[in-house]
Amino acid sequence: MIAIAAESPEATRAVGRRLAGLLRPGDIVLLAGRLGSGKTVFAAGVADGLGVDEPVTSPTFVLVHEHQGFLPVIHADVYRLGSSAEFDDLELPSAADDGVLLVEWGNAVASSVPPDHLMVELVVVSETERRIELTPMGTWDTRPLEEITA
Secondary structure, three states, X not given: OEEEEEOOHHHHXXXXXXXXXXXXXXXXXXXXXXXXOOHHHHHHHHHHHOOOOOOOOOOOOOOEEEEOOOOOEXXXXXXXXXXXXXXXXXXXXXXXXXXXXXXXXXXXXXXXXXXXXXXXXXXXXXXXXXXXXXXXXXXXXXXXXXXXXX
16 A cells, blocks of 8 residues: 555645556546545546546536546446445446546445456545555556655
8 A cells, every 4th residue: 555645635636647647448446535535636636637628526416427538537426326236237347448437435336346456545634635545456566656656
């Protein structure tokens, strides 16, 4: 696990932007953290780093937003799903084969995604500061995640 201090929402977004440089088609990034911890801010940074020009907002009520950039970005929020079976029905991992899947509240569906994924937990340190914990799973262990700490 790698931990990164982000002193502001802008810094959280910047970490997401740096992570985008390591992403490949088919990658799955699960975002965890309490309400208001910065999951959507982080996702917006990833999307920005992947060349998405439109605003990235929380897909809480629609479940999934799709954005076009250098790679397609599928941004999902599973907060309102009642079970992992509902997540399975969405078939999001296969829908993102040619792009990147970002899942807010991803810890709730971690057992339903392929073993190769990145878990990103945003921990509230203060009103503006977050600790971003990156836990690589499967082949993510071979990625140079330390490059995004700078």
